[in-house]
Amino acid sequence: MSTLLAPAACQLPAAIRISTIGSNKAFTVLHRPPPKYKAHVPLTNIERGALAVGSAVISLVHPRRGDLIATLGETTSTPYFIYRLRDAMLSSPTGRRILRDRPRVTSLTMSLARLRTFPPNSVGRAYASWLDRERVSPDTRDNVRYIDDEECAYVMQRYRECHDFYHTLTGLPVVVEGEVALKAFEFANTLLPMTGLSLFAVVRLKKQERSRFWSTYLPWAISNGLRSPEIINVYWEEELETSVEELRMRLGIERPPDLRGVRETEKEARKAAKERRERLRGITVA
Amino acid sequence: MHVWDALSSESKIDFSAGENGRKNTSAIAYMTENPNLTRALLARLESLEPISSFENAKVTSIDLGPPQDSPGTLNLSSYPHVTTSSSTSPLVARLLIGADGINSPVRTFAHIPTRGWDYDRHGVVATVRLASRGGSHSQIEEAPKVQDNVTAYQRFLPSGPIALLALPGDYASLVWSTTPEQAARLKGLDPADFAAMVNAAFRLSVVDVDYMSKMPSGQVDELAWRLQATDVPREDETKYPRIIESVQEGSVASFPLRMRQADQYVGERVALVGDAAHTIHPLAGQGLNMGLADVASLVRAIEYSVSHGGDIGVQGNLEAYESEMWMKNNRMLGVVDKLHKLYGVSWWPVVGLRSLGLGTVDKFNGLKGWMMSQAGG
Structure with a gap:
């Protein structure tokens, strides 16, 4: 393929070649423009599409592949969606401050030792204990590579690095069921296509979990995600000492039903229903 | 001239002098500041004799003249009488031209309603x-x-x-x-x-x-x-x-930006020009050009009356001005009003369509030449 393309590309007048390289709209794999930021990999539309489809399929089969979910997030965020999110940040004073300061969440900027000393109900403490429980570190997040606009790449990076704070805020656990509910919330709030596409993972849930998702968690996610202001505009670094309850109040987010508690109740209800059914069967037989 | 749309990065139109249809001109239009215009007008007035001008004077009232005293004397009851702060006796006008802006006292005197x-x-x-x-x-x-x-x-x-x-x-x-x-x-x-x-x-x-x-x-x-x-x-x-x-x-x-069009540009012994007759949104920069065109047309109507021995103040003799300019100005007011409304929309399908339209116009040099000739006056 490339040998076929090469002569044609060489025949292009110089002016046209320069102009296509100058813009980020169209270029061939033979004339890939230089990266715009450190980790940047400029992609053609075909490459971006192929990566999106590939990462979507494989991450559905292997939901633990965070790198693929990250790739899916980046390749489906343009056109429109990441720009919309960036504009949402630019419309808010705090969002603008974040874009200006460009804080990064790493184990260096977020000292876990310090966070563990915070009051138990604070955002920082909750975040630290959440990281401890899940045995992850803030450094496990990949760098954004496939978004062409440098500022939008930071917005995606910020969203990714703040995802763990969203867990802290909503109290949703990292089991697939909780993760899907949180993604639904993020979709309603950020409109990023990857968060919406992640909802396909609902097919991997057990029947009971799935019905719980449709009846409880999806309605919660949509109403809260739409009602609360853009959570990308929360300057988490400044909220570490705020109590989780207070922050949730300020953002207008209800705490979703406790997933573990709900599971217990459902289990009992199921048991009771089963007994009732058996009793009924006994009556009809008699 | 470079014009573009903030909501659609690709949407732009360029006008340059010398495009098809306007080959012999070196510019689309010229900008001049108001003091230059005023100076030129004053210099022209000075060269015309005899002209009386009243400086630092304000019009205090405009009325019709008193009823005729007795038969055989001068009947000025249908003539506008303008009283100014600097003169004791009113100025009696055969033709009163209102070039007095959007809140035109002359228009109020003539009971000409405006719409917009x-x-x-x-x-x-x-x-x-x-x-x-x-x-x-x-x-x-x-x-x-x-x-x-x-x-x-x-x-x-x-x-x-x-x-x-x-x-x-x-x-x-x-x-x-x-x-x-x-x-x-x-x-x-x-x-x-x-x-x-x-x-x-x-x-x-x-x-x-x-x-x-x-x-x-x-x-x-x-x-x-x-x-x-x-x-x-x-x-x-x-x-x-x-x-x-x-x-x-x-x-x-x-x-404040407004759109106004007077129902009539002329009345008995009254003519309105410029903003007194019509007020336009400034987005196409047409306000001054329209006023100048009014004046040119009114001058032609007056010249015709004078050369044919007519009374310059009679409404019938002024109607040539109105029939030439009213519809023309109305069209310009309408076009600019629609442009304002079209570009006031942020809804994406409208943004897309107007970008397509602007892009199409940008490709047609002949059409652009015609537009420039309309805008440049």
Whole structure:
């Protein structure tokens, strides 16, 4: 393929070649423009599409592949969606401050030792204990590579690095069921296509979990995600000492039903229903 | 002239003199400041004898003359009598021309109703000084300097268009149509922040412009950050006006934008010209041109009356002016009003369609030549 393309590309007048390289709209794999930021990999539309489809399929089969979910997030965020999110940040004073300061969440900027000393109900403490429980570190997040606009790449990076704070805020656990509910919330709030596409993972849930998702968690996610202001505009670094309850109040987010508690109740209800059914069967037989 | 749409980065139209149909002209149109015009008019008046002019005088009233005393004496009861603050006896006019602006007292006297509406917009105007392009590199100075400040720029923001029109030297005239609240905020900014705000309005995204226009101060700093964070391709620098360096002190002013059309341009012994007859949104810069065309047409009507021994004040003799100009002006008012409404929409299907339309027009040089001949007057 490339040998076929090469002569044609060489025949292009110089002016046209320069102009296509100058813009980020169209270029061939033979004339890939230089990266715009450190980790940047400029992609053609075909490459971006192929990566999106590939990462979507494989991450559905292997939901633990965070790198693929990250790739899916980046390749489906343009056109429109990441720009919309960036504009949402630019419309808010705090969002603008974040874009200006460009804080990064790493184990260096977020000292876990310090966070563990915070009051138990604070955002920082909750975040630290959440990281401890899940045995992850803030450094496990990949760098954004496939978004062409440098500022939008930071917005995606910020969203990714703040995802763990969203867990802290909503109290949703990292089991697939909780993760899907949180993604639904993020979709309603950020409109990023990857968060919406992640909802396909609902097919991997057990029947009971799935019905719980449709009846409880999806309605919660949509109403809260739409009602609360853009959570990308929360300057988490400044909220570490705020109590989780207070922050949730300020953002207008209800705490979703406790997933573990709900599971217990459902289990009992199921048991009771089963007994009732058996009793009924006994009556009809008699 | 370079015109573009803030909501659609690809959507633009360029006008340049010498495009098809206008080969023998060297410019699309010329800008002149009001003092120059006034000076020229005064000089012309002085050369015409005998002309009486009343300086530092105000019209205190306009009335019809008293009823005829007795048969056989002069009957001036249908003539307008203008009383001014500097004269004791009224001026009796065979023809009273109202060139007295949107709230025309002459029009009120003649009981001519007007129709139209107020745009919920104010026009902010200022005279600004431009910085040289790309700093003071020697290679820039070698470039022909004359060519540097001859392009007019206009960008359609959702709240209204902002335009920068070249003036002699490094100066330019700014017209920014925007909401009354934003106009008030702009006027309250300190000069450096005002200049930064104008630069932002030409270069930054609509979101940034909206945000910055609501800031009480600090636009200079905000602009510096956004220019460095925003991906402005360097080779497209000529697509934007030169950076505005400063604002001429005391030149910032604003006025409400309206559309008005008088039902009639003429009455018995009365003719209306300019804003007294019609008021237009400034987005196409047609207000002055329309007024000048009115005057030319009215002069033709008067010349005809005089050369045929007619009474210049009789409505029937003035109607040639009205029939020539009323419909023409009405069309221009309508077109500009629709443009204002079209560009006031942010809904994406409309943005898409208008971009397509503008892109199409941009490809047709003949059509553009015709538009320029209409706009240049």
